[in-house]
Amino acid sequence: MDKTAHQNELKRQVAQAALAYVEPGSVLGVGTGSTVDLFIAALAASGIPLAGAVSSSERSTQALRAAGITVLEAAAVERLSTYIDGADEIDPKGHMIKGGGAALTREKIVADLADRFVCIADASKCVEVLGRFPLPVEVIPMAAPKLIRRFAELGGQASLRAGCVTDNGQHILDVRGLAITDPLAFEAEISQWPGVVTVGIFARHRARVALIGAAEGVRTLNFD
Numbered sequence: 001m002d003k004t005a006h007q008n009e010l011k012r013q014v015a016q017a018a019l020a021y022v023e024p025g026s027v028l029g030v031g032t033g034s035t036v037d038l039f040i041a042a043l044a045a046s047g048i049p050l051a052g053a054v055s056s057s058e059r060s061t062q063a064l065r066a067a068g069i070t071v072l073e074a075a076a077v078e079r080l081s082t083y084i085d086g087a088d089e090i091d092p093k094g095h096m097i098k099g100g101g102a103a104l105t106r107e108k109i110v111a112d113l114a115d116r117f118v119c120i121a122d123a124s125k126c127v128e129v130l131g132r133f134p135l136p137v138e139v140i141p142m143a144a145p146k147l148i149r150r151f152a153e154l155g156g157q158a159s160l161r162a163g164c165v166t167d168n169g170q171h172i173l174d175v176r177g178l179a180i181t182d183p184l185a186f187e188a189e190i191s192q193w194p195g196v197v198t199v200g201i202f203a204r205h206r207a208r209v210a211l212i213g214a215a216e217g218v219r220t221l222n223f224d
């Protein structure tokens with residue numbers, strides 16, 4: 001099996017394992033990405049009844065509807081017990097980098113509705129310190145040049161993601177070269193910069209549970 005096929009198999013295993021965190025009859029928060037696509041397929045095949053799902057992207061909305069799952073507006077929901085999503089990186093405390101699929105803003109909005117974030121990822125996403133993966137930041141386009149300069153002052157090299165317009169009609173900066181040793185403080189700081197819509201650090205909305213796909217099987221990490 002080549003490396004990509006192996007990684008996909010690990011993603012499939014964590015997607016399957018995540019079914020144990022779905023409460024029958026509930027409204028479920030659903031993230032975005034290739035791991036979540038596999039989760040949606042597993043959910044559809046499982047026959048677990050749901051009152052519906054709140055989706056974090058047009059991509060997941062389409063996949064959920066194709067699977068026969070009712071999609072509810074986030075605005076119509078007061079709280080969710082569980083939100084299931086992937087990550088680009090996850091550290092030993094459950095802090096994550098997200099936004100590789102450009103869905104970070106809606107992902108954070110839906111995660112904020114949920115009592116529990118269940119992260120599903122293969123082991124290649126586990127890091128000691130966040131920042132190896134370029135940090136996605138959704139920005140208002142007119143602020144981009146100033147924000148690129150501000151990231152440079154922090155030692156980061158930010159560049160606009162070519163051809164990317166988010167579901168919210170905004171742009172993404174990818175910032176390389178950061179070592180994010182205090183994710184909570186970093187998230188709070190960057191979130192205040194004018195023109196930043198959402199920074200792809202999920203520290204305030206960190207994972208409570210992570211299901212990590214590894215060669216020896218699915219590892220369950222509880223962060224509470």
Ligand SMILES: O=C(CO)[C@H](O)[C@H](O)COP(=O)(O)O
Pocket residue numbers: 031032033034035036085086087088097098099100101102103104107
């Ligand atoms: O944050 C995300 C999308 O905005 C995804 O969760 C992240 O990019 C991981 O994706 P994948 O499951 O395809 O590896």
